[in-house]
Amino acid sequence: MKKLLLATTLLALSAGFASANVVRLATEGAYPPFNLIDDKGEVGGFEREFGDEICKRAALECTWSTNEWDSIIPNLQSGNYDVIVAGMSITDERKKVIDFTQDYYPPTPSAFVAASADADCKTGVVSAQVSTIQAAHVAETGMSLLEFPTPDETVAAVRNGEALCVFADSDYLRPLVNESNGALMFVGEPVSIGGGVGMGLRQSDQELKGKLDAAITAMKADGTLNTMIEKYFGPEGLKY
Template structure:
């Protein structure tokens, strides 16, 4: 009996080690419709759906983890999760420290949303989320940059008058503008920034990146991505 117990314990132990590695997907959970925490407390949105589909096609077991946007790259590097899937635009600065997959969301426009049509976006106070390409753009543009840790706060800053406008991904801002009963509106011209949204990987994780690249490729080819973009971002969103 003892031997039997020992044997089962050993089998259980070794099979635990041999079991497929779980890939941990790190997201922000505060950037609808890309990713957000739904009313059941689960990660939801475009990236949830696409991430699950990519894992299925790559034959991986995946688990979702949320992390503050500001520390999302350092925590990838220290191994708290294996993939960043958080609406992160592909830029040269980020390429230097992490690797990106092919984009799964096309290079899209960033836009200003303001509370009045004559908002001074060239020289006034403009809010943007910290460590984003939009924040970098505003810092260069001559306007005064007001940074916030979460995207939601950047919009709240416009509503309460702290900033004259918010500068963010147009696809993120659109639902807020459309559902604001005319309180918010797009002003100025759209700006094209970044090389689309991609998954972030550690530099040393080329094998994992190749698997996800293949999954993204097949989802682009069979139209799954375009259908999901249409579903989550509406007919106006740019597609592949």
């Protein structure tokens, strides 16, 4: 009887979720212009506008929350939310544990930034955010890696001399370099890693993935996504 009641309860909960079409979106809130916390204490940035538009087109009621980057995949797997919208690059390694929609931001090169134009990043400490494709690349190439929980800490490490260079998405670093008045600069050559940015979701949520993919396809087709990218990333932003 207990098993029957439990099964009935689970079925009712599942039906309620499906009928309500409520999807819980999670982001980091610390990676502008992809995502940030605005002056009102709310999620903002490119991915907030993008996510809201996706939910509108897919006829989904969506809520937003933030989660620290290092635990953002485990908490998706644990059911604390349904979709990651956090500047996450699509990689084969991540696809072993979660699924992705098609990319909504094209593959963008990663770059090194230092406080001196003659900095040789291969010979010094390189800072990167933990659990990112940049941190993995630094480790794999044998450079000295110093990891931090948040992206702003990786840049601060260069400013205060803890690291010689920071390695991150060029789109994240570009405004910081432009606003530094010459204190920060790109060094070396850009590095292409990752397969574009996608929405992460549980491998079992294929129906939801289909709805999200259809909405992304429509936004690409009618130019809405390109307009949104230029709004937040400027003319340098990669487009479809």
